[in-house]
Amino acid sequence: MSLLGSRVIPALLAVAGSAAVLVAAGPEPIDHAVNARIRAEARDRSQIMQTLHVLTDVYGPRLTGSPNHKAAAEWTIAEMKRWGFDAGRLEEWDFGHPGWLNERLTAHVIAPVKDALVAEALAWTNGTNGPVKAQVAHLVLPERPTQATLTAFLADKAAAVANRIVMVGAVTQVPVNFSPAPLRRDYDDLAAMFDPVNPRAPQFPGGPAAGPGRGPQAPDPSRLTPRQVAEQVDAFLVANKALVRINDGGRDHGQIRAFNNPSFDGAKTVPTIILRNEDFGRLARLIAAGRTVELEVDVVNRWYPEGRTSYNAIAEITGTDKAQEVVMLGGHLDSWHAATGATDNAVGVAVMMEAARILKAIGVKPRRTIRVALWGGEEQGLLGSKAYVAKHFGTAESPLPEYATFAGYLNVDSGTGRVRGATVFGPDEAARILREIFAPFEDLGFVGATATRSRRTGGTDSTSFNAAGLPGIGLMQDPIEYGSYTWHTNLDTYERVVEADVKKSAAMIASALYHLAMRDEMLPRFTKAEMPEPPPAPGATPAPTASPAATRP
Template sequence: MTILRTRAVSLLLLSLLISLPAFTQERSELEINARIRKEGMENSQIMPTMHFLTDIYGPRLTGSPNLKAAAEWAIKRMHEWGLENGHLEPWDFGHPGWLNERLSAHIISPVKDHLICEALAWTPGTNGAVTAPAFQMILPERPTQEELAAYLESVKDRVRGKIVLAGKHQNVPVNTNPSPRRLDDSQARARYDPNNPNAGQFPGRRNQQQQQEPQQGPPRLTPAQINEQVDKFLLDNGALVRINDAARDHGQIRAFQNRSYDPAKVIPTVIMRNEDYGRISRILADGTPVELEFNIVNRLYPEGRTAYNAIAEIPGTDKKDEIVMLGAHLDSWHAATGATDNAIGCAVMMEAARILKAIGVKPRRTIRVALWSGEEQGLLGSQAYVKEHFGSFDNPKPEFFKLSAYFNIDSGTGRVRGASVFGPPEAATVIRQALAPFEDLGVMGAIATRNRGLGGSDHTSFNQAGLPGIGMGQDPIEYNSYTWHTNLDTYERIIEDDAKKSAIAIAAAVYHLAMSDDLLPRFSKENMPPLPQRPGAQQRAGGN
């Protein structure tokens, strides 16, 4: 009896010893999560970071001195927080930088008023104030090449020396049923539930695919083809300024770029708010002449042909040659100061790293922060980085096998609600478990994706290469409706509490991967999804 009792006690002690490391690790992670929460809520540096990235260095167009200065400041600030190896990594943008330094626009006659406009990037200035009559081109709808050529020929003698409204005024209906600004918890759970067959297939700007009607009759020109021909027509025929209708409500303006990046190929061009464009259009329709005045000062920066990503690290310990990355794009469009797109993403990821450094963790793997440039021109900075450091699944470099995962955030100020993980289901399970303790902050899960298509944001540069990219999903707030790429994208649109919660959840997930015995599971050679037939088909002129 004594022998049996002794054996039983021995077996019990042995089982306790075997389970002790797992118990200790779980308890340690619970303690770390509590410290992450406390640091993130009580000592957040998100809003001071936002002030500098937006008020001081915004806007941050790729190739501009503003963007480089913002990157240098971010590296300096992360060094002050204790991160190491901060540096700029150059890549070849291939185009000069551009900035709009001044823009004034007025209607002079038959009334006097100021007009709200934004310059199109990589277009020339006016070389002083220009005053001229307005002329409106009413372009044919979905024209063939012959129809467009005939129309342009018919107005050829009417554009010289004029300020030209390029197109009819767009009627923007009053929206009586706006989209919700937050997901309710049941929606978020369904969206990130791996057992939901429709998880991830929710309506939204990134996921909608427009159905193209089959063309009947002669081929119709695309909007891009029409735009290119109108630019050349106005330049060749001596127009002074081109005005495009912003075609959005409540004074929103989205100003992107001259696709050629060559100011010599276009005339000075602005995007005018829909309300002002409509006013001028209606006065002209009365048969009343309209006189306008513009003064536009734009400047090129040849040194902008070299762009930079900003990098900083928390060095690892026993697995320091392995990496967990987190990042966001630092570049923005130029109509505002780029707060929700995407200074807040950079501030959240910098904050996640700051929290981990502040609480004194010693990660096994190196934690690397990356702030990208060139995202808005097509994910160019992150693509260059992935190519340089990791290669691809088909042509890997040594570091390809050392990356555990890359976390990305790029959907505005809303709190994180879940994650989309490029990898097998077990990869999403790891992330789901790491995020589970933060359900009270609104984080509802993680789902796996097999999509290697390029587009959306910088995590897809990793996905395309066959690496584990993790895109964080968020509450929409005003992102898709008001601030995304618009002149309203300013510091005032940030919800600090949401950003704090996002940084806390991401810091915990990054720490979990940095401490795990194994890298995040990824697709095997046999299970790697193929590249889409048209890689980059989802890529657009403006990124997230």
């Protein structure tokens, strides 16, 4: 028995009532001989780094709707077919926006000094149609303004922004971090989090759950939201013929997170770039000191109308006597555009492809069909996985035929760190099974598994399955530099991947995939009576507790 098992089982036996149910289920059968072969294949013949190289160096970045994303999806299918997988295909879904790529961006300060600047383009904005040289204006907006305050502020600024390059917003003060986040998760913290008797809620990046005096401020209806302010400022700059908008990256050590124009309409914004905080601050100080600052900016962006149709990449290993039942695994293939999307999420894709490849390479014959799914549109709101779940499975309230034969979905989407635990949507028995399946890999860092009842989407694609009432399995990983440096930033490149960690993750997931595909029964789910209600749609009033009707998301 592993150390994990020796810690878990006595704790379970100590709890009256629940222990009888868990013991009656019996220990999960583990094929240790297959696990040994999985470890050897993962260690000695891994394809992860080669897959990562192609997805990042050849096809990165992979913004949804872009030709890079489609080409990467086509390559993954071809590669999995080469490995012997079946039924490789692209499945279309409606993105509803044109594709977009930045092809060139240069920015230089040319007065009162000469220097290169570090910047990224805001996605779904137009380019400059050639180099633009102009004086810089700095528009420091009022904080959390009312409509009247913002209107008054902008009223006399038209002349100041016309034919200028405009820096928008105050400089973000980024203090030195004297307490950097740990690269590894603490074992004792994880053991408490995944305690099967009394699990502690996970503490996600950003701090503990909100309580009295903590968490985000309640919205003030008299104040404009940040998005409303941004939209009105964009419209003001367009109307008054500003040449370029510059936003502050607002992070340390040259990090830039470049997201998108929320309207996806280039006519509603001027060309927009995000400058690293260090450069934005320097220019702001020069202007504040009374010096005239001039820049030269050249941005080339290209739009792709065909990007309105996007894709999920699908491939399978066909099962045997239970081939009609499906165990899925995957991660999102799309990325943001500031870098090549290595830790978010090319490495997750590479790990999941590798986990399935390992099973094919060692020649096992899974009873259930194993299906790899590599999603598009995750960064814009889990769009690809939501479309897939709606098309193939429906929901607990309105199931489609495939709903009954779905046996679980494993998801990786938290960077390069090794897998440390799992959370499954379903009853406690589902978590027990996963806990025992993963237990032989405690030596690689796995700690435990827990169950969730939440059907809210958000964060990653496993929650698209949870929302439908299906067993989505999210895998928790060591953070390494994910939240601090690589997540959505211009530093998210191949070099930031820890090869030893991703090989360990692939071995653990391959074993879990194999054992889920070989069980006599599918992973347990909530019964109809136990199924949690879906959350209300945004802005909707929740249904009363006694009402049999539920407001669907």
